[in-house]
Amino acid sequence: MLSKLLFRNRKKLSLYISFIGAILGINFLLLTTEVFQRLKNILEAEEVMGENTVMIHKIVSEQHLIGLGSTDFSEKEIKELQNKDFLTKVSPVKLNLFSASIGLHESMEGTIPYFRTDTYLNAVADEFIDTDRSQWHWDEKSEFVPVIMPKVYMTMLNHGFAQSYGMPKISEGIAKSILFKIEIDYQGKTYKFTGRLVGFSQSINAILVPESFMDFCNERYAIKEKINPSQLMVQFNEGSYGKFADLLKDKRMEIQKSQFDLAKIKSILNIVIYFIGIEALLIIILAINGIMLYSELVITRALYEIRTLLRIGYGINAILMRFILFFFLRFLLIVIFANALVYAEFAYLGPHLESIGMHMDYSISELSIIISVSILIGMVILNYIGTRITLVHTGKEKS
Amino acid sequence: MKIQFDNLMPKPLAEIPHAENSIWKTGFVVEGQDRVMLNAHSGKGKTTFTHVITGIRKDYTGTCRINDQDIRTFKLKDWEKIRKFQLSVVFQDLQLFDKITVRENLLIKNRLTNHKTEAQIKERLDQFGMADKWNSKCGILSMGQQQRIAIIRSLLQPFEMMILDEPFSHLDKVNQAIGIQMFNEEADKNSAGYILTTLGEDHGNTFTNTLFL
Incomplete structure (x- = not known):
């Protein structure tokens, strides 16, 4: 009932655009991580000497x-x-x-x-x-x-x-x-x-x-x-x-010539991956910013409802929890979709890579899981802080 | 509950003349089971009075105390507790949710403390002759009907004091009498008092005290 009241006035289009941005950003980052790890494994396969x-x-x-x-x-x-x-x-x-x-x-x-x-x-x-x-x-x-x-x-x-x-x-x-x-x-x-x-x-x-x-x-x-x-x-x-x-x-x-080439490829790969990673992070930050703005917009559109709920005895936390739960479920979907997209991309790229002799491991690495969970936690924390500040500001009557 | 004004003057009202017996000049104390009528003409600050006590307005000089504590020191958490368990309000502008049903408007308040059963809420609605409006959207009801919903909503919580800001302004004599009876019954049950602001109508009630603005 409370959710119905709070989210009734929301405009869905801007949220969907931010969500697509976040999914693509996270997917970009995960795909970069996965490709980087696979290439690294190939370049360092069965090597007992340390890196570089x-x-x-x-x-x-x-x-x-x-x-x-x-x-x-x-x-x-x-x-x-x-x-x-x-x-x-x-x-x-x-x-x-x-x-x-x-x-x-x-x-x-x-x-x-x-x-x-x-x-x-x-x-x-x-x-x-x-x-x-x-x-x-x-x-x-x-x-x-x-x-x-x-x-x-x-x-x-x-x-x-x-x-x-x-x-x-x-x-x-x-x-x-x-x-x-x-x-x-x-x-x-x-x-x-x-x-x-x-x-x-x-x-x-x-x-x-x-x-x-x-x-x-x-x-x-x-x-x-x-x-x-x-x-x-x-x-x-x-x-x-x-x-x-x-x-x-x-x-x-x-x-050795082969070592020379390997070191060169690894160096170039590191630089390229570094820049792609930074770009992916920027996309994620922009998308999260979009979601935060959307969250503020939802609060603004539900200003009357929030103020009235507070005036009849509801606490900030009860309202805050509705917002956190609402966005947590959507953040979770973003991360799941981003990971699913990585699978889909593997499924598409796999046969091409295998045809040129690159063995394809279709599982998502631990590092990608850690990145996904970290982004999820980061989004929830940022959303919690942003929503709480806006709600407390709303709860403090102006006059 | 004890509510007290000391030298309290809302800033927007500071420049206009006030009667000698106006509480804006003299202050007041309401406590326990006092049933007080606050009488004033339009524009003298009845709603301002309500909003000061309920923590909505802070643009005043002087002090408002609840249970001897300056309400300026209250945090949102304190207001949450007061509004949930101690102070019930009928706002002049009703503060209902237009887009949801009568049922949802009432249950959203009642679920905070589960003070009444659904049957008891429906019984109150029936007393006002509005049993058939249970699933109607509030926005499509007349002002009189909405006012009756706001009255019932104010009774769906435990309280020590009620602040009733012109609760009968859109009601006929019959419904006013039903409303007064409801307030008295619930105030008795809760061993509570109330302050009812009016434009000077009698409402057929015996008040323990009358205040003026």
């Missing part, structure tokens, strides 16, 4: 070939890079100073074809490894040495080696269950360790072992003198790709 983490080295030129200059990084050069504000982490890539080979562990013989090869190993500071820290740990009592393989090894194994020798292909999941033996020859003896694969990386082209394992072996089984690192692992700030690229050019350094 790359391996750099100096460009090998003719000067180096005739002995002028060095491709190694001196301590001074490393310090200089560490002082750059857009580089969050800089650490040398450690090389094995011992003779190492890697092969199939005895316990795995018969499961996949035997292999063994001399190899070189790399180690970087643990802070660069974006995987479960309990897995990426080694000390003298550890049963296994955790190992990270370049992703390209899997491609070589499945599409080169396996095909040539008529062997079955193996997935990354199965590969992680394979045990390796790492053998180190030192002064006529062979020291054996058991390695276990914990992940793959596109950022590095060597077999990675924990820094503690590398230090342990370099200390005990070294057959070469310590040398300056020729590669550095660096992590740069989100969005500072431009500065990083300038630094590489300036210092005549380079990274």
Whole structure:
């Protein structure tokens, strides 16, 4: 009865226009979030190195070939890079100073074809490894040495080696269950360790072992003198790709072409998403403002009814609750429609994306749900404050 | 309930002459079960008087107290309680909702305290000869009929004092008598008093006191 009295005079058209604006604004924001997350997942798929983490080295030129200059990084050069504000982490890539080979562990013989090869190993500071820290740990009592393989090894194994020798292909999941033996020859003896694969990386082209394992072996089984690192692992700030690229050019350094492109795409994507996100927020703010104005208009049109209700004994809160409930139900519908629209857009875009090889996950992410709920709560709070102020102002008789 | 004016003068009335016995000059106290007639010609401030007591107007000098408390200190919450449980009003302009029915107009007030049953409300309507108007929209009723609805609405709450601003201005003698009887009955039930403003009509009632503007 109270609602009938309060909302009888409202003009629906302006409300519908604001609602459509709010639905489109929220949909825009959610769609941006979802697309961003999916692209990010694709760009960082199965990567165990942290975000924006790359391996750099100096460009090998003719000067180096005739002995002028060095491709190694001196301590001074490393310090200089560490002082750059857009580089969050800089650490040398450690090389094995011992003779190492890697092969199939005895316990795995018969499961996949035997292999063994001399190899070189790399180690970087643990802070660069974006995987479960309990897995990426080694000390003298550890049963296994955790190992990270370049992703390209899997491609070589499945599409080169396996095909040539008529062997079955193996997935990354199965590969992680394979045990390796790492053998180190030192002064006529062979020291054996058991390695276990914990992940793959596109950022590095060597077999990675924990820094503690590398230090342990370099200390005990070294057959070469310590040398300056020729590669550095660096992590740069989100969005500072431009500065990083300038630094590489300036210092005549380079990274892998694929990493270069990936970092460039991620930087551009970040900027584009940032602006689209801001635009979506502006649309939402404008739409909410429209709804707030509509709320004020409804109160103005029901001024006589509100004043009379207050004069016959109704309280501000009883009237306020009607407005809050009225708008809450409509805000809820806005958020539901905006989410439903995202589903509809996925349904439309899905087949197109799948046709170009992009796997489509149709579920709405947790982040989108958090954004939706936050917008809903924000709209309810803003509407509560605005309506309360207007009602109290109305309730205070003018004269 | 005790209602008291001390040196109270509405600003719009400050410049016009007032009689020696006018409450605008002398003040007054009404309390308990007093049944007071407030007598004045048009333009002397009867509605202003009602609006001051009910907290609608604040453009005055002096003090109006309810139960010894200056009503200027009341917040909206205080007014809500007073209007719901202590002070019942028939406004001169009736303050009904035109677009909803008689039933809705009465129940919207009654549901605040559930003071009467629907049957009791209908009985009051019947006493005024308006039982058939239960589902009629208020806006289509005559002024006399609307005035009777406003009278019934004022009785749908507990109260300690009633402020009745010319409640019979559109009623004939028969309906005036029915109205007076209703006010007296409900005032007795609630052990309450009332102030009834008139243009000087008798209304056939025995008042405990008469005030002048």
